[in-house]
Amino acid sequence: MSDAEIGRVCEAWGVQSLPGRYREFLSLAGRGAGGILRGTDAFFPEILDMRRATDDFFADNPGGIDLPDGAVVFAMHQGYQVYWMDSISVEDPPVSLYMEREKSPMIRWGSFLEFLNSECENSC
Template sequence: MERVRELAVRLVRECGDDAVVGLSPAEIVEVATALGVYELPSSYVVFLGLMGKRAGQVLAGMDMFYPRLLKVKEYAQELFEEAGKVDLLSDGAIVFALHQGYRAYWFADNSEDPQVFSFKRVMSRRVDTGTRLPPSCSLRPKFGEAGC
């Protein structure tokens, strides 16, 4: 939890007071309700209270800030259904982020230090040779080479 607080202080110092905006206690309860749980991990509650609406450019491009956070579980379930992986979330799992609609992140449960899981949908892409990559491959955007 201390690392989360240190990050928030650093962002305010480097980016200004309005760069970091947290959630109110009522908004945190709203998030828990939207995510389908009674209680959130305490370290995540600290994060939400300090940076639940905005954290400068940290994690830009992620759907993990309020109010979009209220829909991430729904979006993740759609992602899992499209990939044929409807059984990925266990009971009590807490989806806390979605990246660009193809990667989901969730806590296993609401324990003090829960395991974090991630799922990434990988799509086939055409490469210069005209061949298709198997689903387990991805393109390295920095170098433009296929890698498995």
């Protein structure tokens, strides 16, 4: 993706900047990454609508949890799972995978890079 397209993501999400590791991912694989995250809305241009999709997801999540303060959803799988970065102010933020109606995230990774490595191991 180009810097201008990444800027469109920031604008659509209402943020000033993105974590460095995530920005690097977008610049290299923002339009698709082979088998990684296949079937998941995690790529441009679908991610431009992520803020609205996130609002809908958590509004329709009775008995579940709320998105933690400061967290940003960057991917959604089939409408029932979301991936979020705990904070966009960290270079390589922790990532959580949450499935609707659960009481806590299913999986947590210590960083965005750790998340990508895990996805690659499972998909490549």
